[in-house]
Amino acid sequence: MNHPHGFWAGWHDRPQQHYLIEPRYLAGAGDLRHATEFLRASGWKEKPKTGGPLVFHNPAKTVRVVFDPLTQPGGWTIESKASGYQPAWAAKFGIQTPVEIIAGLTDALTQPPTAHAPNVWAPLSQQGWNTRQGQHFTAMSPDKSAFVQFHQSSPGQAHWWIGARTEHGRAWDAEFSPTTPLSLVQAVTTALADPQPVMRPRGAFPPSNRIRTTSVSVRPSELGAWQQARLNTARTAAWARNAWATARPRGGKPATAPQVPAGYAAGRR
Known part of the structure; x- marks a missing residue:
């Protein structure tokens, strides 16, 4: 029996069961492309290595x-x-860290630095996290499943740890070198404390009685559209940065800011 092409197109776009997971820090790793495709769309280059780790470099290779x-x-x-006045730094995240929290940091790396003084604790206090002073200064999530710890062993040696736990034990941990810019640590705590749930396919999140799940039906085309909108945001910003760098004169009168093409801007709505 012959079926029209539209039948097959509709068949492949049938709704699939997904789950909205709260709190996001217990949702499991997720799809790493949420972070890596944004980097690629922002002009970062992948260093291919067969059978090896995924490696991305920023355009300046710093x-x-x-x-x-x-x-x-x-x-x-x-x-x-090390670059200018900023010493070398490093941040490490366990393999089960939700990719949305990774993206808090990696997305921030694609943005120009802000003029605002960073405040690592502000996103946590805004979401009702509890703080206490002991051997370490600690912020704990309301459900006591996630934490942020700070300890200064000596001047200039500020250590940061972030992690999450379930009734089964450690879910994931992250640590930051003392030289990590506070704006980047704040980008992580902002993503960590975000009350918005994250989406996972059926069977793609760890079992825990500490998570809340909401079943939703999502078409592949809808998922693709959401992902594309996120990538369009990255491409628009990368295009604007490149155009500004190209248009900026080396001397004399400053150039006007470039106009973003209408086709790019549409993807941000």
């Missing part, structure tokens, strides 16, 4: 993002060379 699922314990390493 920062690299590595995802290594093969070596123990595996996970993410984000590190930067």
Whole structure:
């Protein structure tokens, strides 16, 4: 029996069961492309290595993002060379760190630095996290499943740890070198404390009685559209940065800011 082409197109776009997971820090790793495709769309280059870890470099080749699922314990390493007044720094995340929290840091690396003084604790206090002063200064999530710890062993030696736990034990951990810019640590705590749930396919999140799940039906085309909108945001920003760098004169009158093409801007709506 012959079926029209539209039948097959509709068949492949049938709704699939997904789950909205809360809190996001217990949702499991997720799809790493949420972070890596944004980097690629922002102009970062992948260093291909057959059978090896995923490695991305920023256009200036001063920062690299590595995802290594093969070596123990595996996970993410984000590190930067020394540049100007900023010393080298590194951040490491366990392999089960939700990719949305990784993207808090990696997305921030694609943005120009802000003029605002960073405040690592502000996103946590805004979401009702509890703080206490002991051997370490600690912020704990309301459900006591996630934490942020700070300890200064000596001047200039500020250590940061972030992690999450379930009734089964450790879910994931992250640590930051003392030289990590506070704006980047704040980008992580912002993503960590975000009350918005994250989406996972059926069977793609760890079992825990500490998570809340909401079943939703999502068409592949809808998922693709959401992902494309996120990538369009990255491409628009990268295009604007490149155009500004190209248009800026070396001397004399400053150039006007470039106009973003209408086709790019549409993807941000």
